[in-house]
Amino acid sequence: MELDNVTRPVGQAQPLSDEDRRFLRELVETNRIEHHGRLSYMDIMFDLEHRYGNSLPGPVLGEVARLVGTSPAQLNGFVTFYTMLSTAPRGKHVVRVCTSGPCHVSGAPAILSSLRQLLGVGIGETTPDGEFTLEGSSCLGICGVSPALMIDDDAYGNLTPEDLPRILDTKRAGGAQ
């Protein structure tokens, strides 16, 4: 059995181009300046997800580990701990449905089951056309308008199952709310 977990390509694994390497170097340096000589891996990871289609490809993480001076295993441990980050490929849009108490009481189960139906996928899965990844989420902190969900950076509240097709269509067409 080969013990190559550390370098195993995850996500959309493609060899890094020179431009990738330059981007990563600049990203890490900018972050170092912003945090007065320290680093925030989380900021770096969010920027990486933004560039690499909502996920963190293995070769990219390997290069970032080298740049920040940690081991790929350490960085992989960090990345896999946090729900918002993903090493597995995700769709163009990440749908985060809140399933916590306040949303549960005001109708989240119905929202989730109609999303499953509309998208034809379960939690943690991506639609075959690569548009949406459906994720369950803990409280999003907008309980004043529960039930709520977020798609990418946009939040939607006071939802009914009837609102969902329109929201998904707008997202698919590239718009926000």
Add this chain to the structure above:
Amino acid sequence: MKLFSTQIVVPVDSNSVLQGALEVKHVLEETIARFNLGSQVSVVETGALGIYDQGVVLAVFPDDVYYGGVKPVDVEEIVTEHLLKGRVVSRLVIDRNLSSRRLVEKETGLSQQKIVLRNAGLIDPQSIDEYIARDGYAALAKALAMQPGEVIQILTDSKLQGRGGAGFPTGLKWEMVAKEQSDEKYIVCNADEGEPGTFKDRLILEGDPHSIVEAMTIAGYATGAHVGIVYIRGEYFMSIARLKNAIKDATEYGLIVKDVMGTGFQFDIEVYRGGGAYVCGEEFALLESIENRRGEPRNKPPFPPQHGLFGKPTVVNNVETFANVPPILLNGSDWFKSFGTPSSAGTKVFSLSGDIVNRGIVEVPFGVTLRELVFDFGGGVKGGKHIGFIQTGGSAGTVLSDKYLDIPLDFASMKTNNVSIGSGVILVAGGDVPLLPFLAEVAHFFWHESCGKCTPCREGTLQIKAIMDSLVNRTADPASLQRLGTLLDLLSDTSFCGLGQAAPLAFESALRNFPEVFDRALAESHVPEACQEEA
């Protein structure tokens, strides 16, 4: 500076944006320009007003008229009738008493006072000048003129206790850090608001970000720290943007960073984002996360005041705790103690959610009862239904029946009556919400959020989830309630950190307050044949 005769305030926060606040504001500005009122009427964006079930709200000053449920099509009528002709559009007016009461004010017999939310909904959170006009940074100036020890003494005398859930005395915590001899110390603001049903920190950060910048700088001066870090949930985009903007403006005004107010004191503030891990609300897990590691708690003691961020003495306080600091310094500890009860000074911000008529935020003195929160402020249960259950304190909080409605909420009664206040969650479920699926969701939440470091929590939350699911599906075996009880004791006694220790609260309290629901589920259960053979 222009002088306007009328001001229209539009609360813009994460909740109101979802109801169309920005569209209304945009149309309002356009309409005002179209009717040539631009020189007399100003439109001001403000933070949370705390009212969510009235749609988009506009407040017109000095007339003191509040409009609710405003749609873009209503705007022209407001402009032509109210602004041009001075006739209030009565069909849109909402009860002003409701709005002002909702914001904070509860008749205490003493006076009415907003403390934490003193500026939310009144000032433009993106304007440092408006914050300064409301005594902003005056507390910092006052503190800088005192000895650090005097600042801490005022806080200690005020009996301010941490508002994140644990209720540790803030003055004592600061004193512990001040006493440590170290060239590096840190002030950390815990804004990783993850307790389901809590949205107060978000609204404080969105509505009054400078209050946190000011309070952290005061904490730095009092304890001898020169770096402040705010750890905010990654999903709180608006909070992050507004806080960063506040830090930038305060830096430009010379209120933070180098040579604060000409005193030579230096204090930097940085923002770190979270990645969607509930356990990072635990202070050591949060510090680990800032140090770029998995958010797993550390052994206690030593506690953060001795051995915190990067191994240095560290103050970790919740957003709401910090927001209390400037008013206490300005008005004194006796003023602060005049609110609340003997065991709990000051106010608490509660987040009302679920099947309640007025969902939103209220700030009231400690000692308020659930009945007042749910019925006076919250307007009762939606559709006039009966209360099924109320969860207080969050998912790591207690599930209560309506028998608890008249218990005053403060730190003392929490202990004697087995009622959690936690981060101030009041989640109301109507009589038609089944309890067990709700609890199964809570179990699922803890199973998902357990960091996996210690066995009782990692395996225990999985087992609790399995038992809850079996009760929901009516496949529970006869010994499952007994096993559940053992598990809950095990988790609260032996878990490594607060997450595992508090996870049993919801289930323990539900078993105590609604035993019949569990008994019925057990009586109706049929163990699947396959499982019977195994046993």
